[in-house]
Amino acid sequence: MAARYDLSIEVVSSGNVETVEMDYLSDPDSDLDEWVPLDTHGGRGDSGQPCIQIMDECPTNEADGFTLTVMRSHPIRRSRAAVLSQYLDSSQCRRPMSTIFSHRSTIRSRRPSHPAETHQELSDEARQRKELVKNLKSVSKRDGVCMIRGLPLSVDEKRHLRREVYLDEEGPSSYIALHCSWLRFALSGARRVHVSTLWRGTLKRVGAHFGTGVLSYFLFVRTLLLYDSIMALLVGLFVVLPQATQGPELPPARQSFIGLELLTGEGYFTNSLMYYGYYTNTSLRKACLFHCQEAEELGYSIPLAYHFIIIISFFFTCVMLVYSLSKSLGKSLQSEGGLTVWFFGSWDFKVTKKSSILLKQASILTQLKERISERMAQNKRGGWMVRVWQLVVCGLVWIICLSSTGICVLGIYLYVKYIHLKKVKNVLGLPFLVSIVNLVLPGLFRATSRAERYQSPSTHAYVAILRHLLLKSSILSVLSFHWMTDDHRRLGQECWETYIGQELYRHVVTDLVMTLLHTLCGEFLWSWCVDGVRRRDQRPVFDIARNVLDLIYGQTLAWAGVLFSPLLPAVQILKLLLLFYIKKxxxxxxxxxxHQPWRANRMSTVFTTLLCFPAFTGVAGCVAYTMWTVKPSLTCGPFRSLPTMFSLEREWEELKDAHYSLAWLSVVYTHLLKKPIFLYIIATLLLLVIYINKQRNDGQKRLISLLKKQIRNEGEDTKFLISKLKTLHQEHHE
Structure with missing residues (x-):
């Protein structure tokens, strides 16, 4: 926002001084520290002509002052001592330091011609510096810092001068505070290097050419990548890495790697860090370099680390989800102003690169189309016959979609019950069946939805998301029932946790394989055929609902598998990276x-809500049920021979004996974590936070709507008064 400043212009020429006072509108982003020499015609002149400089005064009150000084420039040589002398005189007069500045070329100290002159200048500089330090100490610290800031010296010299002035009276704390300020600056810079800078150029290009709806998909991929990275980092540092340094108690016979393990998750990967069964139920021991009978224990318990890291990773993910949901709710309800305000105030004048200018133009054009399309959709109102017909068509489409979903889910259940449990070697049958259903049914949904003909594209997108959500939720419910029951024990699995981990790994990998096949063989082949007949308009539109629900489905599998396969979040990270570049x-x-662009201002909120409540809460409930009630395997894993995964009393006693300072963790575990009421309290508090933020945002939205209505009423009142004044004026002249 521009600010008004009073400017004083002094014109010094031939002994005549003219002072002109004027108002100046300044933009805070503009660079005013610039010399502009003027000739007699108002252009740039050479030496001997007046030159002009605008400098920012150090503020002495709430309004910043600016002084415009115009002086005749002449080629005289100025040393550092002269500069210090000038500012010494100004400091003695208690004037602001930035009143008179020299040209940048004259600020630099010139090399003198004779050694005697050099010695004289050095002594003058030292004397002037001492006097300047003395005068700076005599004023207040705020004025002194302001005066130092205005000196025409380098940043290094200003820093040394400030230390020389204030180090003695403040002691070492000033020096420490100065270094702490640099530390704070470094930390603030490090905070800016965040995941938000990842794929920034690609996201700008996608948003400029395809709109905010498609952009929300890629932003969602980046958000999921952040969640998986934090979970993989926690599990890798505190569970996988300690176990890798220790190794299993009895090294199993490892099978040779043939490549099929990447798809099935069996063979070479079975007895590895990938799955639950590899981890031991003991504490870490010091490495034995020579032949020794017994190694000393370090007191780092693998079962306790495995137990706590799973809980902490889910807790951090829950906190991040609640924070993201609250933040996206606030952003979705913010007012962006009217179409006219956005149109005339959307250009960024800092953009100078040609490619950036073209990208910004495309972005503004796309967003204008979205807003205009939204206005047109709101104004379209059909008759009651059209609405009745549309309701009938929508009802038929919903019947087709729900019936096809039910038939496919029933087929998956029958396959699991009668075929999958009897054919042990057919490990890829169920994952590929589920992936084929997830591939075929969305195409049926999209084909039948063309008959609905919704006026608003956003309504069409939300309906498609709901249908895909019902399909994914039904499939995950059948799979969860299969994994949570005792069906896997009929297959003779000694370590059922490893079996479930392999199942989840296969579903994640096959989902990626089918997505890549659909993208490479389906979309690229269709595009090649369309380009061959020169019908580029027949290219498909990016299906946001389908792709986003595929991401939520894969993320749900990754969260569910972290208990049985600690490295599954790392596999999900590789999957998201590959999906991003392939989809881009x-x-x-x-x-x-x-052809009907629409503004997805609330799409990110919908995605985060679906990720939080149906996906994360369901997975957290299944994991909590498994850890609290299901009996672990007797021969594998860190919780072998225990009634439940929460029965770790012996490990807590060993931890207190090894590290007495950590005894408080046992109290927390016994009185808080071991009781389900604690999780209910945490869940209630998080839901309360979401509810409060939603109510606050709703209140802000109502207030904004009331203010807009008030502005419209005031505009109508102004028009009414102007019309009355015109009428009175005409009557007066008549």
Missing amino acids: ASLLLNHRPS
Whole structure:
């Protein structure tokens, strides 16, 4: 926002001084520290002509002052001593330091011609510096810092001068505070290097050409990557890495790697850090370099670390989800102003690169189309016959979608019960069946939805998301029932946790394989055929609902598998990275922007809500049920021979004996974590936070709508008064 300043102009020429006072509108982003020499015609002049400089005064009150000084520039040589002398005189007069500045070329100290002159200048500089330090100490610290800041010296010299002035009277704390300020600056810079800078250029390009709806998908991929990275980091540092340094108690016979393990998760990966059964139920021991009978224990218990890291990783993920949901709710309800305000105030004048300018123009054009399309959709109102017909068509489409979903889910259940449990070697049958259903049914949903003809594209997107959500939730419910029951024990699995981990790994990998096949063989092949007949308008539009629900489905599997396969979040990270680049290439090469662009201002909120409540809460409930009630395997894993995964009393006693300072963790575990009421309290508090934020945002939204209505009423009142004044004026002249 521009600010008004009073400027004083002094014109010094031929002994005549003219002072002109004027108002100046300044933009805080503009650079005013610039010399502009003027000639007699108002252009740039050479030496001997007046030159002008605008400098920012150090503020002495709430309003910043600016002084415009115009002086005749002449080629005289100025040393550092002269500069210090000038500012010494100004400091003695208690004037602001930035009143008169020299040209940058004259600020630099010139090399003198004779050695005697050099010695004289050095002595003058030292004397002037001492006097300047003395005068700076005599004023207040605020004025002194302001005066030092205005000196035409380098940052290093200003820093040394400030230490020389204030180090003696404040002691070492000033020096420490100065270094702490640099530390704070470094930390603030490190905070800016965040995941938000990842794929920044790609996201700008996608948003500029395809709109905010498609952009929300790629932003969601980046958010999931952050969640998986934090979970993988916690599990890797505190569970996987300690176990890797220790090794299993009895090294199993490892099978040779043939490559099929990447798809099935069996064979070479079975007895590895990938799965639950590899981890021991003992504490870490010091490495034995020579032949020794017994190694000394370090007191780091693998069962306690495994137990706590799973809980902490889920807790951190829950906190991040609640924070993201509250933040996205606030952003979705913010007012962006009217169409006219956005149109005339959307350009960024800092953009100078040609490619950035073109990208910004495309972004503004796309967002204008979205807003205009939204306004047009709101104004379209059909008759009652059209609405009745649309309701009938929508009802038929919903019947087709729900019936097809029910038939496919029933088929998956029958396959699990009668085929999958009897054919042990057919480990890829169930994952590929589920992936085929997830691939075929969304195409059926999209084909039948064309008959609905919703006026608003956003309504069409939300309905599609709901249908895909019902399909994914039904499939995950059947799979969860299969994994949580005792069906896996009929297969003779000694370590059922490893079996479930392998199942989840296969579902994650097959989902990635089928997505890549659909993208490479489906979308690229269709695009090649369309380009061959020169019908680029027949390219498909990016299906946001389908791709986003695929991401939520895969993320649900990754969260569910972290208990049985600690490295599954790392596999999910690789999957998300590959999906991002494949989907980006497919979007730019095989898809076209929608003919009905729509503004997805609340799409990120919907995605985060679906990720939080149906996905994360369901997974957290299943994991909590498994850890509290299901009996672990007797021969494998860190919780072998225990009634439940929470029965760790012996490990807590060993921890207190080894590290007495950590005894308070046993109290926390016994009185808080071991009781389900504690989790209910935490869940209630998090839901309360979400509810409060939603109510606050709703109140702000109502207030904004009331203020907009008030502005419209005031505009109508102004028009009414102007019309009355015109009428009175005409009557007066008549």
